[in-house]
Amino acid sequence: MNGIIYCRVSSKDQVEGTSLESQEAACQDFARAKHLTILKVFVEQGESAKFADRTQLLELLDFCKQNKGRIQALLVWKIDRFARNVEDHYSLKATLFKYGVQILSVTEPIDNDPNGKLMETILAGFAQFDNDIRAMRTVQGMRRKLQEGIFPWKAPFGYVSSTTNGDKKTEPDRPDPTLFPLLQKAWQEFATGAYTKAEMRRMLAHWGVATAHGEPVSPQSLDNLFGNPFYAGILVDPWSGQEHQGRHMPIVTRQEFARVQQLIARRNRSVPHQVIRPEFVLRRSVRCPKCHHFLTGSFSRGRTQRYPYYFCYNRVCGKHRTSYPAEAVHEEFDNFLTEVTIEPTLLDQVLETVVTVAKEEGDLLKAKQARWHKRRENLNEEVQELIRMRAKGLITDQEFSTQKRALYQQRMSVDSTTPSSPLTTDELSSAMTVIKERATNLRETWQAFPDPFRRRFVQCLLPVGFCHTKVRTAELGLLFRVTDAFQDGQSTGVSPRGIEPRSAA
Known part of the structure; x- marks a missing residue:
């Protein structure tokens, strides 16, 4: 072989x-x-x-x-x-x-x-x-930086990073001595309302303002410049939307920033496209029954109101632009959820196996944490011993500085590889209870989820989506494959043993 x-x-x-x-x-x-x-x-x-x-x-x-x-x-x-x-x-x-x-x-x-x-x-x-x-822990670290007033990502246009070589930031970004005053002047001019964006781009080009690649400022870069609250000293947490006061030097005041936003809003009459809408909760999940491309959604205007439809946008498909009422598509998926379920005894076996494996992984993580703490303690002891040797005059200042720097670098390397904390028994038990409740009541779970989470629910249940009118032949997700592994059959369809249709009662 x-x-x-x-x-x-x-x-x-x-x-x-x-x-x-x-x-x-x-x-x-x-x-x-x-x-x-x-x-x-x-x-x-x-x-x-x-x-x-x-x-x-x-x-x-x-x-x-x-x-x-x-x-x-x-x-x-x-x-x-x-x-x-x-x-x-x-x-x-x-x-x-x-x-x-x-x-x-x-x-x-x-x-x-x-x-x-x-x-x-x-x-x-x-x-x-x-x-x-x-x-998740990386995100938590970045959110802490934002709360401390430090922008954790690449310095925006007009600023230079306080660190080099990709090190973690400990100080706020500094103004670029060349670009900062020019961009500040551009903000002041645009805030007067006397210039359009096209005129501002020509003005910046005349002043010699260019991107890091030496190219003129593009329309997208200009939109980011006049729409980024960072320039007003505001740091926005992208995960929660909360605002934090930045420690960097702002280009404009909050009042000037707000004035520019109002000016842009009056000039911009476009309506942003919404991918997640309550009328099309199955967009990017339901597929065309002919070509299997994802269906998109749009409205059809009637005499008194608009009606939501799904349709295929694949030009080479035989059902191109064929409309499917959203209500019928949603009803098909809703009925599917009432018919499919997991046998509780099999689910219990799967969850017991998951708990067993999680405990084994937890023991390994505890051992890893113990080794990590021991290594860090040893490095701290070596630093203290080095200080005592220097105090007694056993080593020179140069030897002390060299060895101290090497030990600090080792400690930073150890700190950057902090092992994950294992889940507690209570956390595992709570998680398994929620999983069992959700998995045995799929229709209720679907109805209880808010719109932004419904798409993730469908992806977990049907990873590759489903074809309209053929949802019962769709490939089921990870949880169903796990329970299916306890059975002799190999099918991932809707009705193998262990995944039984609910009774009419």
Whole structure:
């Protein structure tokens, strides 16, 4: 049998360390034990597994396509090295399956039997869970910076960052000595109402104002300049919409900023496009029954009111511009939710398995945290010992500065890799209770969700959407695949054993 190896690290430190070599060595040992001939090794350096458009991964897929039938196995050190997104994992797995390639983890039991499939699903879910936790903590860090009055992202046009080399900001952005006074003058001129945006662009070009790439200010950049509250000393939390007072020097006052916004609003009569609307809650979920493209939504004006319709915008489709009443589409999905459910006993088994795996992961995280705290304590003790040696005159000032700087760099490196905190038993129990309640009452859950969350609900239930009039043949999501793994059948349709239609009563 022939196989290939895929190794991945997501940071520069891991590239320079031994992680890649240890991953490849473990895969090579596994291949020798299983008598696999390795045709090629693909190494992904410093790329995240959150998305599927990685360079080496795309080359791997192309290699498997060109050598269809010659490759039987893809070896990875762990599932999370392959993908940290559940949908990407199963999409890539399906693609490889077409080429006759099976994914094998050298450190995890993901055999082709029902237990192995269940474990693979859980491991893929936990990889995404871990990635989501990291993203959440990154967001929390950025929100803290905003509350402290520091803009955590790239300095806006007219300012320069207080840090270099991508370090975390500890001070507010500074005014660019060349651009700042020119942009301040541009704000004052535009606030008079005597100039249009086109005239302001010509004026900026005449003053020699250019972007970081040396190009004239574009209409989009000008819109951002006159619409960004940062220039009035206001930092807006994009997740909550809350405003915080920035510590940087503003270009204009809040009153001048408000005056410019009123001026722009009077000139701009366009209506922004709304993707999420209560009239089209299934947009980007329902597909055309003919060409399987997503349907979009629009209104048809009647004598007394407007009526919402879904339609196919694919010009080569035989049902191009065919309208489907939104009420009928929503009723179809609503009826589907009343018919599909999960057998409670199977759901209990799945949740028990998830709790068991979560506890095992929690024990590993606790051990990792203990090692992290021990390492940090050792570094602090080394710093204190270094200070005592300097006080006793055992080392010179230069030796003290050099070693202290090295220890501080090590401590910063350790602090930047703070391990995640494990979920408590109460948190797990509470989460499982909510999941069971939601999963056994899908129609009630759908009706209780506000419009912005309904789209996510449909994506969880039907990851690739559904074709109008064929919702019962749609592929079900992760939770249904997990429960299906406990059954002998392999179907992901609506009515395998364990996913039974509700009785009329």
